[in-house]
Amino acid sequence: xxxxxxxxxxxxxxxxxxxxxxxxxxxxxxxxxxxxxxxxxxxxxxxxxxxxxxxxxxxxxxxxxxxxxxxxxxxxxxxxxxxxxxxxxxxxxxxxxxxxxxxxxxxxxxxxxxxxxxxxxxxxxxxxxxxxxxxxxxxxxxxxxxxxxxxxxxxxxxxxxxxxxxxxxxxxxxxxxxxxxxxxxxxxxxxxxxxxxxxxxxxxxxxxxxxxxxxxxxxxxxxxxxxxxxxxxxxxxxxxxxxxxxxxxxxxxxxxxxxxxxxxxxxxxxxxxxxxxxxxxxxxxxxxxxxxxxxxxxxxxxxxxxxxx
Amino acid sequence: xxxxxxxxxxxxxxxxxxxxxxxxxxxxxxxxxxxxxxxxxxxxxxxxxxxxxxxxxxxxxxxxxxxxxxxxxxxxxxxxxxxxxxxxxxxxxxxxxxxxxxxxxxxxxxxxxxxxxxxxxxxxxxxxxxxxxxxxxxxxxxxxxxxxxxxxxxxxxxxxxxxxxxxxxxxxxxxxxxxxxxxxxxxxxxxxxxxxxxxxxxxxxxxxxxxxxxxxxxxxxxxxxxxxxxxxxxxxxxxxxxxxxxxxxxxxxxxxxxxxxxxxxxxxxxxxxxxxxxxxxxxxxxxxxxxxxxxxxxxxxxxxxxxxxxxxxxxxxxxxxxxxxxxxxxxxxxxxxxxxxxxxxxxxxxxxxxxxxxxxxxxxxxxxxxxxxxxxxxxxxxxxxxxx
Numbered sequence: 001x002x003x004x005x006x007x008x009x010x011x012x013x014x015x016x017x018x019x020x021x022x023x024x025x026x027x028x029x030x031x032x033x034x035x036x037x038x039x040x041x042x043x044x045x046x047x048x049x050x051x052x053x054x055x056x057x058x059x060x061x062x063x064x065x066x067x068x069x070x071x072x073x074x075x076x077x078x079x080x081x082x083x084x085x086x087x088x089x090x091x092x093x094x095x096x097x098x099x100x101x102x103x104x105x106x107x108x109x110x111x112x113x114x115x116x117x118x119x120x121x122x123x124x125x126x127x128x129x130x131x132x133x134x135x136x137x138x139x140x141x142x143x144x145x146x147x148x149x150x151x152x153x154x155x156x157x158x159x160x161x162x163x164x165x166x167x168x169x170x171x172x173x174x175x176x177x178x179x180x181x182x183x184x185x186x187x188x189x190x191x192x193x194x195x196x197x198x199x200x201x202x203x204x205x206x207x208x209x210x211x212x213x214x215x216x217x218x219x220x221x222x223x224x225x226x227x228x229x230x231x232x233x234x235x236x237x238x239x240x241x242x243x244x245x246x247x248x249x250x251x252x253x254x255x256x257x258x259x260x261x262x263x264x265x266x267x268x269x270x271x272x273x274x275x276x277x278x279x280x281x282x283x284x285x286x287x288x289x290x291x292x293x294x295x296x297x298x299x300x301x302x303x304x305x306x307x308x309x
Numbered sequence: 310x311x312x313x314x315x316x317x318x319x320x321x322x323x324x325x326x327x328x329x330x331x332x333x334x335x336x337x338x339x340x341x342x343x344x345x346x347x348x349x350x351x352x353x354x355x356x357x358x359x360x361x362x363x364x365x366x367x368x369x370x371x372x373x374x375x376x377x378x379x380x381x382x383x384x385x386x387x388x389x390x391x392x393x394x395x396x397x398x399x400x401x402x403x404x405x406x407x408x409x410x411x412x413x414x415x416x417x418x419x420x421x422x423x424x425x426x427x428x429x430x431x432x433x434x435x436x437x438x439x440x441x442x443x444x445x446x447x448x449x450x451x452x453x454x455x456x457x458x459x460x461x462x463x464x465x466x467x468x469x470x471x472x473x474x475x476x477x478x479x480x481x482x483x484x485x486x487x488x489x490x491x492x493x494x495x496x497x498x499x500x501x502x503x504x505x506x507x508x509x510x511x512x513x514x515x516x517x518x519x520x521x522x523x524x525x526x527x528x529x530x531x532x533x534x535x536x537x538x539x540x541x542x543x544x545x546x547x548x549x550x551x552x553x554x555x556x557x558x559x560x561x562x563x564x565x566x567x568x569x570x571x572x573x574x575x576x577x578x579x580x581x582x583x584x585x586x587x588x589x590x591x592x593x594x595x596x597x598x599x600x601x602x603x604x605x606x607x608x609x610x611x612x613x614x615x616x617x618x619x620x621x622x623x624x625x626x627x628x629x630x631x632x633x634x635x636x637x638x639x640x641x642x643x644x645x646x647x648x649x650x651x652x653x654x655x656x657x658x659x660x661x662x663x664x665x666x667x668x669x670x671x672x673x674x675x676x677x678x679x680x681x682x683x684x685x686x687x688x689x690x691x692x693x694x695x696x697x
Binding site: 092274 | 429485488495501506509627667
């Protein structure tokens with residue numbers, strides 16, 4: 001944060017912009033994954049566990065092979081395995097998918113901490129960043145505009161997902177399963193198959209987000225690396241009204257809000273440091289209070305969400 | 310307060326659309342519900358089922374966990390023996406277990422009671438932290454008073470703070486339709502941030518350098534251990550709170566209203582129940598329990614409010630609430646078991662070279678198996694009552 005200091009007050013918006021791009025990327029990938037999952041009618045709170053498993057796997061594979069891209073792929077695969085367990089469990093009759101998600105958080109974080117203990121010390125090869133700040137001599141601007149390719153991948157994913165839901169046959173299947181599973185079943189769609197695929201694909205994206213955390217920003221493996229981002233993604237999706245492109249804006253807003261506390265501290269406003277650090281959570285709660293209603297279903301909300309199967 | 314009407318009255322009063330019939334009061338809420346036969350004399354089969362299925366799930370979890378530690382090069386039987394030894398074998402270790410069980414028990418009620426309403430509230434951690442923070446603040450305000458007054462003030466402040474914390478969640482759900490799981494989750498983060506902010510600024514004891522803390526509650530004003538043991542009063546609070554919650558839910562009119570709303574909220578509204586009032590009061594009671602846990606942690610263990618309050622007791626409580634199938638009495642037993650499990654984390658590291666996260670893996674496997682077993686009720690014909 002010494003970089004921001006040299007810019008004075010201008011450091012704050014630049015740090016927030018950098019935070020939006022850098023800190024928002026994991027939110028973007030996780031919330032896109034959660035959006036796909038919820039569109040099929042199931043909630044996956046367990047993405048928090050997937051995030052930790054992804055972060056640990058990516059770091060371990062990168063340490064052992066020296067190839068961060070192999071780590072990235074391994075993280076996605078590990079996420080899919082956890083996603084499959086969640087899909088099987090959450091689709092059992094009488095099993096609450098929120099409870100299943102909490103169980104997956106405990107199980108996933110347990111596994112990640114268990115196998116990750118050996119990797120807290122070693123240094124892993126990091127994912128590369130693309131320099132968009134080459135025109136500036138300011139290190140703060142340069143570091144804010146050093147963007148990981150995964151950010152562009154995430155942006156592409158949300159626009160593709162939007163198109164997928166609106167214009168493709170498979171997207172229609174997912175929405176049908178999420179809105180009216182009985183009608184979908186009558187159409188001959190396998191509800192179990194569609195939901196399992198959606199949950200696994202969503203978990204793959206969350207695994208990538210975990211890899212981003214340990215291999216790009218903050219760029220190390222610790223047990224506190226996810227800080228609840230996987231659970232916050234569920235709130236982000238509600239915030240974004242189950243709209244993939246909305247997830248992009250919500251994630252950028254969140255990433256920026258997260259960077260606010262440290263940025264203000266660097267220009268000398270440190271008296272409410274801890275409360276500013278909680279600003280993403282306060283912001284989400286406020287937005288939910290202002291936009292939710294108990295009179296009718298929210299626009300875009302899948303009809304079967306929260307119903308027992 | 311209106312007496313809830315029997316199902317037949319509701320059915321006849323509203324012809325269109327036909328409401329779902331009100332389930333019998335013994336039935337569990339929501340999707341965890343299962344049908345029970347009407348004749349009381351024949352219920353022993355379902356009672357056996359309710360015992361065999363969870364025990365079977367735990368047995369499967371033990372086997373899976375055994376395989377897991379075996380693949381990691383440890384002897385599973387030696388690991389189980391170590392866990393038992395560290396948790397229950399000696400008086401000293403059992404006392405340690407009970408000290409951990411007390412806050413878990415109280416936190417479990419924070420999830421178990423709203424589950425009866427059909428609400429999945431996971432805000433125990435936040436309620437515990439707020440309870441601990443407010444109890445400390447209140448205790449410091451009356452610190453000159455006799456010990457009993459200080460302790461009662463702290464307990465009251467902790468319960469009110471925790472209760473208010475979850476009351477907000479219930480109010481947001483009732484008035485604005487905000488998903489209670491998400492809002493309680495966010496409230497956890499906000500509560501922890503408030504604690505950190507308070508002990509780093511307004512309540513900071515300047516002499517606490519390494520770990521910013523509040524000013525301490527004097528030693529002589531803290532909760533004393535029970536007799537000659539190391540166990541403190543928290544376990545008594547926990548057991549009493551669980552028993553009171555059980556009686557409230559199962560033996561009172563108010564509890565019947567809670568279970569009616571949990572079973573079918575539409576039917577409850579049609580029956581004229583004050584759904585909002587019941588929801589808010591229930592959430593307040595539920596939050597008071599983890600709030601009291603926060604007070605106990607300050608008044609009996611730490612003596613100060615600091616980040617040590619936030620050590621996952623709240624999350625352990627969520628696990629207990631589901632394992633105990635929301636039964637407040639079962640919460641006591643399951644909390645003691647989990648307390649023992651948590652107490653054994655150190656020994657696995659020392660004697661078996663397993664990381665302390667091993668216990669977390671074990672908890673995860675048990676939770677997954679228990680949840681899966683929920684779907685097995687009614688699947689085994691041997692437990693079905695024979696139709697006469």
